[in-house]
Amino acid sequence: GVGKVEAISSLLCDGIAFFGLLFALGLSVYEIIFPEQPSDFVIAVVALKIINIIFDTAFYVKQRNITKIHNSSISKANCAEALSALLFDSIALVSLFAMWLLRDNTVGQYISPVVSIFVAIYLMFGYVKRTRQALIELTDKTLPEKEQMKILSILTQHYSSYTQCYSVNSHKSGDITMIDIHLSFEKNTTFEEILALKTKMQEEFDNQFGNCVVNIVVE
Numbered sequence: 663g664v665g666k667v668e669a670i671s672s673l674l675c676d677g678i679a680f681f682g683l684l685f686a687l688g689l690s691v692y693e694i695i696f697p698e699q700p701s702d703f704v705i706a707v708v709a710l711k712i713i714n715i716i717f718d719t720a721f722y723v724k725q726r727n728i729t730k731i732h733n734s735s736i737s738k739a740n741c742a743e744a745l746s747a748l749l750f751d752s753i754a755l756v757s758l759f760a761m762w763l764l765r766d767n768t769v770g771q772y773i774s775p776v777v778s779i780f781v782a783i784y785l786m787f788g789y790v791k792r793t794r795q796a797l798i799e800l801t802d803k804t805l806p807e808k809e810q811m812k813i814l815s816i817l818t819q820h821y822s823s824y825t826q827c828y829s830v831n832s833h834k835s836g837d838i839t840m841i842d843i844h845l846s847f848e849k850n851t852t853f854e855e856i857l858a859l860k861t862k863m864q865e866e867f868d869n870q871f872g873n874c875v876v877n878i879v880v881e
Contacts, residue, residue, distance in 0.1 A: 666799065666800060666835070668734050668735045668736045669735045669796040669799040669800050670796075670800065671735070671736045671739070672735035672736050672738065672739040672792065672796045673793060673796040673797070673800070675736070675739040675740070675743065676739050676742070676789045676792050676793050676796070677793070679739075679742070679743055679746065679789055680786060680789040680790070680793070683746075683782045683785055683786050683789070684782075684786070686750075686778060686782050687778075687779060687782045687783070687786075689775075689778075690774075690775035690776070690778040690779045690782070691775070691779070693771075693774070693775035694772060694775045694776065697768075697771035697772060697775075698771065707758055708755060708758050708759055711751055711754055711755040711758060712755065714751045715748065715751050715752055715755060718744065718747045718748040718751050718752075719748060721744045721747070721748075722741070722744040722745055722747075722748050725737070725740050725741045725743075725744045726741055726744075728740075728741075729741045733873075735792070735795070735796055735799065738792060739792060742785075742788055742789065742792065745785075746785050749781055749785070750778075750781060753777050753778065753781050754774070756777075757773050757774040757777050757778075758774070760773050761773055761774060795834075798834065799833075799834050799835065803833060804831070804832055804833055805832040805833065805834070805839070809832070809839075809870075809871065810830075810832070812870045812871075813830055813832065813841065813867075816863060816866050816867065816870070817830070817843070819866075820859060820862070820863065823847075823855075823859045824845040824846065824847050824859070825845075825846050825847055825848060826845070826846045826881075827843065827844070827845055828844040828845070828846065828881050829844045830842070830843050830844070831844075838873050838874065838875055839867070839871040839872070839873065839874040839875070840874075840875050840877075841867060841874065841875070841876045841877070842877045842879055843863075843876070843877070843878050843879065844879045844881055845878055845879070845880065845881065846880070846881040847880065856878060856880065859878065860876060860877075860878045863876050863878075864876045
């Protein structure tokens with residue numbers, strides 16, 4: 663259940679951030695249609711942005727380290743938020759400085775909104791991708807065909823250890839790949855032999871999928 667809670671949390675966080683980027687995109691388009699002459703005091707904001715970037719970098723590095731340790735939906739969403747803040751403040755710093763240099767030129771009016779549009783669109787693609795992944799986890803959608811073929815390959819390698827494979831149920835739960843294999847065995851197969859097969863498959867699936875949980879269901 664924890665994986666689904668994280669998926670819901672990630673979905674909400676990414677949804678709020680996506681609409682924030684959508685608002686920023688609309689505001690940038692408005693500034694292109696109705697440009698304003700940059701103020702001579704724009705340079706004063708540059709110092710504030712430098713401080714913002716220092717804090718943004720610290721937050722992003724910390725969150726990235728957390729994501730490396732616990733690669734879950736919510737940690738990815740938080741890492742994306744930190745990266746988004748860092749990118750926007752960095753772009754704002756460069757844009758503000760360029761606007762100040764070109765404050766007497768018409769081009770200076772369009773630097774910030776144009777750059778913001780490209781950054782917003784780039785980040786929005788990432789949020790859409792994570793939203794799709796969260797929906798896949800919430801609906802318990804089976805693994806893609808590429809991963810299914812890896813499962814089939816491992817089952818084929820151990821075909822002599824069981825008599826028949828009835829079905830394979832697989833899905834993602836947070837950062838864990840869940841695989842349930844329904845097998846039947848010869849009547850004289852011992853529990854230790856089934857457990858040894860599970861352990862061997864677990865190691866092979868871990869090599870293929872990373873964090874993985876394999877269950878053998880005996881028919």
